[in-house]
Amino acid sequence: MSIREIKKFNDFLLYQKTKPVEKVTAEIETLIRDMKDTIMVNKGIGLAANQIGVPLKAIILDLESRNREGDILPGSKGNRFLVLFNPKIITRRGKQIIEEGCLSFPGIYLKIRRSRWVKVTGMNEKGKLLDIEAEGILATVFQHEIDHLEGKVFIDRLPLWKRWKIWRQIRRILIKTDKIQDSDR
Numbered sequence: 001m002s003i004r005e006i007k008k009f010n011d012f013l014l015y016q017k018t019k020p021v022e023k024v025t026a027e028i029e030t031l032i033r034d035m036k037d038t039i040m041v042n043k044g045i046g047l048a049a050n051q052i053g054v055p056l057k058a059i060i061l062d063l064e065s066r067n068r069e070g071d072i073l074p075g076s077k078g079n080r081f082l083v084l085f086n087p088k089i090i091t092r093r094g095k096q097i098i099e100e101g102c103l104s105f106p107g108i109y110l111k112i113r114r115s116r117w118v119k120v121t122g123m124n125e126k127g128k129l130l131d132i133e134a135e136g137i138l139a140t141v142f143q144h145e146i147d148h149l150e151g152k153v154f155i156d157r158l159p160l161w162k163r164w165k166i167w168r169q170i171r172r173i174l175i176k177t178d179k180i181q182d183s184d185r
């Protein structure tokens with residue numbers, strides 16, 4: 001069991017684009033095992049590889065995890081984890097606003113407007129190409145994680161004035177935890 005440190009707030013790795021996974025090698029298998037351990041211990045719903053410092057297009061969803069409202073993701077079919085490499089949204093429909101959290105932004109919950117239904121394509125752990133249709137909270141989780149792989153975080157989905165407010169709040173958290181100096185204030 002190997003739990004990796006989650007990159008947080010202003011870590012530059014959260015804001016960089018990631019590279020495609022060409023093949024499921026032993027190295028990639030280790031990465032996925034670590035992502036499973038890390039998401040479980042942190043009780044996350046979704047995790048992108050760059051959140052643990054690996055700039056590759058890999059995401060994992062814990063289908064047994066619940067959000068703050070206690071909603072559970074549908075469609076687990078006995079598999080607890082859904083792993084997807086190079087995920088891409090190929091169709092989207094409708095709009096919805098759901099409150100989101102992020103393991104890279106502990107304590108911050110934001111209502112984000114996203115598509116209500118998406119069709120995602122990607123490669124699974126066995127190297128097989130999949131099409132997945134998702135709606136509701138599952139659709140939001142996919143969009144949130146795929147954003148991570150593009151170097152985007154959920155704050156970037158807010159209007160500019162709201163983004164300012166959230167970043168000021170984060171600055172206060174970072175000062176309090178000595179992650180940035182008082183003199184930078």
Ligand SMILES: [Zn+2]
Nearest residue numbers: 101102103104
């Ligand atoms: Zn996130």
